[in-house]
Amino acid sequence: MSLKSDLKQSPETLLALYRISQIPSTVISIHEAYRIIMEQVQTLFSPSSASINLISPNNGLLEKEYALGYPPNIEDLALHIGKGITGRVAFRGESRYAPDVSTDNRYIKLIESTRSKMAAPMISGGQIIGVIDVDSESLDGFSAEQLEQLELITLESTSSLESVWRYRRLTTQSDQLSALLDVGQTVVSNLEIQSLWDSVTESALALTGSKLCTLQIFDKAEGEIELKSIAPDRPLWGKDVERLPPDSSISSSVVRTKRQVEFPNITTPDYKDLRDIPLDSDISSCLSTPMIYEGELVGIINIYTRNRHRFPNDEKRVLQAFASLSAVASENARLYARVFNSEARLRKSERLTTLGLLSAEIAHEIRNPLTVLKLLFGALRLNYPDSDPRHKDTQVIKEKINQLEEIVSKVLSFGKAPESLASRWSINDLIIDTCLLVRLKMQQQHIELSFQETEGQAFVNAHKGQLQQVFLNLIINAADAMPRGGGLTITPKIEQNAQGSQCVAVYFEDTGIGIPEDIQDKIFESFLTDKPEGTGLGLSIVKRILRSHHGDINVAATSPNGTNMRIELPLA
Template sequence: MDARTCALQLLDERNNRLSLVASSGAGKAYLNKPDVIISESFLGSVVRLKKPLQIENVQISNAYQQQDIARCEGLVALLSVPLVFGSDAIGTLNIYKEKSYVFSNEEINIAMALAEFSALAIEKARLLERIVESEELLRQNEKLSALGLLAGEVAHEIRNPLTVLKMLYHSLDLKFPENDPRTEDVRIMGEKMDHLNNIVEQILTFARNAEPQFKPSDINKIINDLRILVRRKFAQQNVQLNLQLEEDLPKVKADDQQLSQVFLNLTLNALEAMPNGGTLKIKSSSSKTTKTKNKPTHIQIEFSDTGSGMNPELRKQAFSSLLSSSKPGGTGIGLAIVNRIIESHGGEIKIESSVKGTTFNVLIPTNSQ
């Protein structure tokens, strides 16, 4: 066709735009051109109508929105054909010539054939990408499952001698004068055995994949109970707690104890991220959709800290970690267990992070079962 420039643009349905993904013969101005809005452009018409359209001279046509770029690049005639896969248009193949021109039916048919092959190749590539992502997710799940089984075996082996140690410790009833340094040693020994016992129980919970015991639950009450539990630790670290709890939240079917574990873990993670003080905001709110009118469909709980944030690699691996052990003495269950609990409630948890802090968004449907 003696084309001056060829370009492939793909549809971003979420943003209602066409984005340039590949080109041949394009200059800098064309490569840097903004995305095309579907509802306001000639190329968008090609997608909407799912049929080829052409312009004899884009430099003087009011239908073409990027005339300055066309003049800069020496683009004149344009043939744009849709990339169609199944019943959906997924993009456009654009062919430009450097002079005024009317494309023949034969040329249009050739371009349509190229577009058909391109659409097929693109969808195959997308399918392969989804397969790779699914396989990676499956490997991660299998790895996590194997880790849970192994951890369960190890925890069982640890729990028996630990139980004996605790019984012996309490039977000794070690008491020393108030100023004796061994008093503090005894106290620490007791705390550490309790800490180790908590870790063992958390691992066993993970390995058993215990089913939640659902009942009507008040999210705000769970959060307020948590505030009482951790207020001393907040004071010790000079961390301010900012509660923003929506009044009259609908109750959800949930396991209070499991959600308490989740909220406690997210709170302790936030405290670990703010060793020198800061603010933790815990916000509860209900969300609605137009389909359900005034009936809330989800309860959202946000945990936002003012720590240093999480790097991308840590965020990527966050839900693969069995235990929260980023700081010595941490007692929270790991985010892998947090994620499992939320999923068992039919919900989801997401992480947003920057240098200004991290936010965990927990979303629980009001009809959890």
């Protein structure tokens, strides 16, 4: 510690300075740090009252952060800089001793019995950040030597508090990065929108340490604000506020302005008509943060704190970044839902080739938010040591984001017509590409998809997009036959066809319910289906495509325990 005149100080002063200097290595709570400082002030000066006052970054006022000997109703008192003896010290940056406060025209009476007062400025990096003051009920209750002691105590206290604040900021940033990583991980592992919203509220709750977090969506078409998630869950209260008109919701200001709005005290009568404010007696403040995606309001994250709370700028910025990333995650989940929900519409279409066009369109929409997510994640520069468990987490997220990017590229490639209808392709590569397209869908339906490559390379002359349509149709049919999950094995083999020539045979063997006996001989006919929403065109188009490639398809085996479909194509 750098102290002036330290060799001249009494053992009591040196001991007090030492104890304050140990705060950064023994204390992580700022309130506990204040308590230790005030304990040393009490020991050295025996004041009738004392306080630590800090300049608020929000309003520029001098606010009491910790006080001894003050009535509870004035501990929240805020002074303008320059007002009172304490405010004057904060303004000039110079210590001051008033042996008789009644003769000082700047003195503001807070405690009737106070007769003398001294105060020292807290200076950090050349900036005044606060004041420590002590009072006495006696006239001329302190000495010049004690004023010097207070200056030393204030200097050391400022240094120690800075270390605690710095530790808290680093800890908070670490928690914030973990929460952001959780959101990123959710994007690549959770495609269900409600589950994603629940993850956002839970992560925001952990990020801020608040008592309650809600996520609301603005239904622009209906002009209503809809509650989607609460953490921790409150089913009875949530049911009462599921859908509200804007003028009955605390989020109305955010909906109008698309900006973050802070509510320092929501316990006043001004807020009694807002139905989505919890009635808990210990909830006092709220911060509403918009989820913005491409300039449009996606949702609102509301953070409720226990007692009155000032949200510092750093916390606001982090919550806004968190909300923006959550908006990207939400839109990604919606787009994934569109990808998989589009299957039902595609299966009704008479032309299976529309699959490539629609998939390419949706994949193009996915690429934009995915690129934003990748850039945001890269900008975090999370270079953890190999020994840190978070190093593995960051590697997994990066790998999954790249995997999604690869899938999108595959879908876009799938939607493009090849330059030649008879290009030379590896059968293994064609199957791998198709499996990538359906891998996530198979996971959702709890179907284990396995692929056994041929021994050595096997090539065919084929229209890539059309063959992938064949594989995709057979995989989806197999999945439909396994509504409760199961297994699908794709096995290509080099065999001889009926003419004695070598060909590639690809087997699609599932563990589904099998093909009904009465339609086994007719499954390749047009408009034949046993599905309520089916068109009966899928397998007929498959057979047509294969025959245009001088190949064919047949049922190798079927039973109540599964079906094995076989296609064959001539080798290139």
